[in-house]
Amino acid sequence: xxxxxxxxxxxxxxxxxxCVTPRTIRFYEDKGLLNPxxxxxxxxxxxxxxxxxxxxLRGKRLGFSLDECLELINMYDPATDNRKQLQHFLVAIDQRxxxxxxxLDDIKVMQEELSxxxxxxxxxxxxxxxIITPSSTHHNx
Amino acid sequence: xxxxxxxxxxxxxxxxxxCVTPRTIRFYEDKGLLNPxxxxxxxxxxxxxxxxxxxxLRGKRLGFSLDECLELINMYDPATDNRKQLQHFLVAIDQRxxxxxxxLDDIKVMQEELSxxxxxxxxxxxxxxxIITPSSTHHNx
DNA sequence: TCTAAGGTTTACGTTTACGTAAAGGTTATA
DNA sequence: TATAACCTTTACGTAAACGTAAACCTTAGA
Numbered sequence: 001x002x003x004x005x006x007x008x009x010x011x012x013x014x015x016x017x018x019c020v021t022p023r024t025i026r027f028y029e030d031k032g033l034l035n036p037x038x039x040x041x042x043x044x045x046x047x048x049x050x051x052x053x054x055x056x057l058r059g060k061r062l063g064f065s066l067d068e069c070l071e072l073i074n075m076y077d078p079a080t081d082n083r084k085q086l087q088h089f090l091v092a093i094d095q096r097x098x099x100x101x102x103x104l105d106d107i108k109v110m111q112e113e114l115s116x117x118x119x120x121x122x123x124x125x126x127x128x129x130x131i132i133t134p135s136s137t138h139h140n141x
Numbered sequence: 142x143x144x145x146x147x148x149x150x151x152x153x154x155x156x157x158x159x160c161v162t163p164r165t166i167r168f169y170e171d172k173g174l175l176n177p178x179x180x181x182x183x184x185x186x187x188x189x190x191x192x193x194x195x196x197x198l199r200g201k202r203l204g205f206s207l208d209e210c211l212e213l214i215n216m217y218d219p220a221t222d223n224r225k226q227l228q229h230f231l232v233a234i235d236q237r238x239x240x241x242x243x244x245l246d247d248i249k250v251m252q253e254e255l256s257x258x259x260x261x262x263x264x265x266x267x268x269x270x271x272i273i274t275p276s277s278t279h280h281n282x
Numbered sequence: 283t284c285t286a287a288g289g290t291t292t293a294c295g296t297t298t299a300c301g302t303a304a305a306g307g308t309t310a311t312a
Numbered sequence: 313t314a315t316a317a318c319c320t321t322t323a324c325g326t327a328a329a330c331g332t333a334a335a336c337c338t339t340a341g342a
Contacts, residue, residue, distance in 0.1 A: 012318075022319090027300060040308090041320055058247050063204025066299075072251075075258045078265055086262050093259045100248050100255070106199050107241050107248070110213075114241070117216050118234045121227050124219055153288070163289090168330060182290055182337090206328075283342100290337070298328085307320070312313100 009045040018053060028056060033070050062103065072096070150186040152177075159194060169197060174211050203244065213237070 011022045028034045029043075033056055036043040045053075052073055059069035075089050075096075152163045169175045170184075174197055177184040186194075193214055200210035216230050216237075 010319080021301080023302085024300065026320095031299090042308090043319085058251065060299095061204065061247055062244060062251070063202065075262075076254060078258070078262050081265065081269060083266065083269065086266050089262050090259060093255050093262070097252060097255050100252050103203060104245070104248055106202055107245055110199065110203070111238060111241050113217060114234050114238050117219070118231060121216075121219050121230050121234070124222065125224065125227050128222060128224065151288080162331080164332085165330065167290095172329090184289085201329095208328090285342085286340090288337105288339085290335100292334085292336105294331105294333085296329100296331070300326090302323100302325075304322085304324100305320100307318105309318080310316090312315085 007047050009050060011043050011045070014045050014050060014053060017050075018057060020057070025053065028053070028066070031066050031070065033066060033073060062100075148188050150191060152184050152186070155186050155191060155194060158191075159198060161198070166194065169194070169207070172207050172211065174207060174214060203241075 009017070011025055015022045015025055025034065026043075029036065034045075034049055034052055036045045036049050038044065055073055055076065056066070056069045059072055060066075064072070071092060075093055078086060078089055080086065150158070152166055156163045156166055166175065167184075170177065175186075175190055175193055177186045177190050179185065196214055196217065197207070197210045200213055201207075205213070212233060216234055219227060219230055221227065
């Protein structure tokens with residue numbers, strides 16, 4: 001059973017795999033986002049733990065706080081038969097989906113604005129030194 | 142010239158319009174993201190300032206730091222003829238566009254996962270108390 | 283004239299998300 | 313056996329993004 005096939009990971013393996021520090025991973029555990037098993041007092045991470053870490057990091061990339069990431073994790077795995085809880089999750093999920101839709105809009109607007117900004121930069125450069133641009137080549141052949 | 146047509150805003154008008162506090166707006170100025178004019182020592186915000194604030198808040202919604210928002214603002218308005226600067230902007234813009242593309246992917250994955258989580262919640266609720274679901278109605282008619 | 287509703291600066295407080303030691307325990311191997 | 317390479321806990325430090333409070337100025341209106 002070599003390293004690549006192993007289903008468990010040490011903290012530094014996991015850290016290296018996701019470009020974070022062990023400290024970060026311990027911090028997430030402290031905040032209740034991870035609950036690895038122990039061998040003595042060594043932490044042992046399962047594949048499920050690894051996926052959870054991936055969820056956290058994706059949440060962070062999208063601007064979520066760790067508390068929000070925790071809520072997301074809980075929603076993903078509704079290990080409850082509590083009716084109120086389940087209904088709460090449903091509401092929370094709907095809210096997140098709405099927010100994500102807005103983020104999609106934000107991203108698209110920003111992408112367009114960046115494209116326009118890029119065009120302005122290219123224009124400014126072209127004006128300066130007669131650089132070849134799509135529009136100038138139009139007349140150059 | 143009434144309130145709705147005015148091209149300038151007080152700090153509290155702007156704050157209310159974008160659901161932030163005056164403190165937040167002053168903080169952004171402190172960090173160099175806003176540079177409103179002054180009437181005596183009163184801040185007066187133009188429409189351009191308003192747009193800048195909008196850019197900042199959109200950046201924040203997407204998880205950007207204020208420093209990154211400042212960079213975005215500078216890129217949008219390349220008020221420079223400095224060749225090096227312009228080329229730097231071009232590189233920075235490309236990087237941002239790549240990052241935004243990744244964020245788009247992240248959002249889509251998360252949307253799918255939330256949909257799946259929603260389905261699991263509904264299933265758990267249905268199992269509990271025989272609630273009518275799309276699949277149960279399939280057999281109920 | 284005075285009081286309320288805005289504005290200002292200065293400055294300390296707070297939360298989040300870690301970084302950075304310090305002090306120590308446990309294997310593997312040279 | 314000792315040294316390196318991991319791991320652990322505890323705890324103080326820090327940067328970012330504001331919140332909050334104090335102390336003060338300045339109009340508009342009763």
